[in-house]
Amino acid sequence: MASDQTHIVPNPNGGWDSKDTGNSRASKHFDRKADAQDWGRDHSRNIGSEFVIHDKKGVIRQKDSHGNDPCPPRDKR
Secondary structure, eight states, rough: OSEEEEEEEEOOOEEEEEEEEEOOOOOOOOESSHHHHHHHHHHHHHHTOOOEEEOOOOOOEEEEEEEEEOOOOOOOO
């Protein structure tokens, strides 16, 4: 079963975590945010989740849908 969202969040002990909704533990930990984003984006595509990137304070800064768009575009006919 795919998670609804994959989040890149700051770890309180330093670095960045990739966490899927519904999981209490991080899927993976990184020292650099760029590395976390690269891995998290691929992971999100693989499981078809929405990809959510947070800043150092935990505020959502960017979202990207990979198969689970809560507001899909309407078809133009």
